[in-house]
Amino acid sequence: MYYQSNSFGTPDNQENHVQDNEIAADKSQWFVRLEARDYNAELRYYHQILESQPNNVAAYYQLGAAHLAIGNYTAAIANYDRVIELEPNNAGAYHNRGNAYTALGDYQAALTDYNRAIELEENDPVFYNSRGAVLCNLGDLAEAIASFDQSLRLNPLYSSAYNNRGNANAKQGDFVSAIADYNKAIEINPLDGSAFLNRGISQYRLGNQLSAIADFTHSLKLNPNYGKAYKNRGIVRAEMTDCEAAIADYNQAIKLNPADANAYYHRGLASCAFDHPIAYQAAIEDFTKAAELYEQQGEIEQHQLVIDIREELLIWLQGIEEIVDSPL
Numbered sequence: 001m002y003y004q005s006n007s008f009g010t011p012d013n014q015e016n017h018v019q020d021n022e023i024a025a026d027k028s029q030w031f032v033r034l035e036a037r038d039y040n041a042e043l044r045y046y047h048q049i050l051e052s053q054p055n056n057v058a059a060y061y062q063l064g065a066a067h068l069a070i071g072n073y074t075a076a077i078a079n080y081d082r083v084i085e086l087e088p089n090n091a092g093a094y095h096n097r098g099n100a101y102t103a104l105g106d107y108q109a110a111l112t113d114y115n116r117a118i119e120l121e122e123n124d125p126v127f128y129n130s131r132g133a134v135l136c137n138l139g140d141l142a143e144a145i146a147s148f149d150q151s152l153r154l155n156p157l158y159s160s161a162y163n164n165r166g167n168a169n170a171k172q173g174d175f176v177s178a179i180a181d182y183n184k185a186i187e188i189n190p191l192d193g194s195a196f197l198n199r200g201i202s203q204y205r206l207g208n209q210l211s212a213i214a215d216f217t218h219s220l221k222l223n224p225n226y227g228k229a230y231k232n233r234g235i236v237r238a239e240m241t242d243c244e245a246a247i248a249d250y251n252q253a254i255k256l257n258p259a260d261a262n263a264y265y266h267r268g269l270a271s272c273a274f275d276h277p278i279a280y281q282a283a284i285e286d287f288t289k290a291a292e293l294y295e296q297q298g299e300i301e302q303h304q305l306v307i308d309i310r311e312e313l314l315i316w317l318q319g320i321e322e323i324v325d326s327p328l
Contacts, residue, residue: 065096068099071103073103099130107134141168163194166195234266264286268309284310291306291310
């Protein structure tokens with residue numbers, strides 16, 4: 001085998017529960033969970049209300065919720081801006097605008113909004129959970145854990161806060177505490193595939209490869225379209241030298257998320273296990289694709305790492321060909 005990885009390659013494998021829009025509490029209960037609904041119809045309906053009632057706060061709130069649900073984060077922010085303009089003490093609007101900022105990667109703006117939501121409604125566990133998740137993204141793990149602790153004091157059965165606190169503990173290297181939190185999240189909500197994924201990652205970090213694979217597999221039973229679970233199971237299988245099964249997992253991860261640079265990178269590594277020119281060519285193609293995606297996504301160090309590996313592999317293959325082709 002030419003190359004093989006000894007660690008998970010993604011910078012953040014854990015799945016955070018950052019947004020809990022279904023419980024985005026303001027006292028008037030305007031926000032209701034949007035599930036399998038016609039969001040375009042929602043948008044048309046509330047726009048019609050605003051044509052005759054241009055200052056209808058509830059309509060702006062629901063427009064923000066619908067835009068948030070379908071990923072129109074800039075539009076969601078604009079609607080929550082209007083809610084806050086009309087009703088400056090609407091805690092739910094600050095929270096949900098924070099969710100939109102989080103989705104856009106503006107964690108500092110999100111933190112400002114979550115803090116304001118907590119000032120206005122200090123007993124809402126969802127607000128503390130969301131703040132903790134964004135603090136994790138900002139790297140302030142001690143404050144994040146404190147925020148999750150407060151969320152759980154307010155709601156001891158809040159599985160999302162256990163899951164997120166587990167992530168913070170894992171990022172600190174405390175995988176035993178992380179697993180305890182994931183266990184609690186799973187006990188409360190056994191259908192949460194992300195908690196199984198995260199527990200599998202911590203099991204892996206502790207050297208428990210079989211337990212990790214079991215957790216990733218169970219995560220996929222709950223969500224067969226969970227690309228991260230396929231990818232991470234593939235990485236563990238590759239480390240256990242089951243590279244054929246690993247490649248099958250990477251194939252699924254790439255099918256589900258063609259922009260996952262790490263999946264191409266690890267599939268290239270696994271292909272190198274097969275001492276055959278076709279496998280090496282496949283590896284080179286995967287490294288090329290991974291490098292392209294890393295560059296597009298601003299992952300400069302990973303981009304250079306893959307370029308270096310690809311060039312080393314090309315040189316190595318050229319040397320083999322020269323030896324084979326040289327006359328006796």
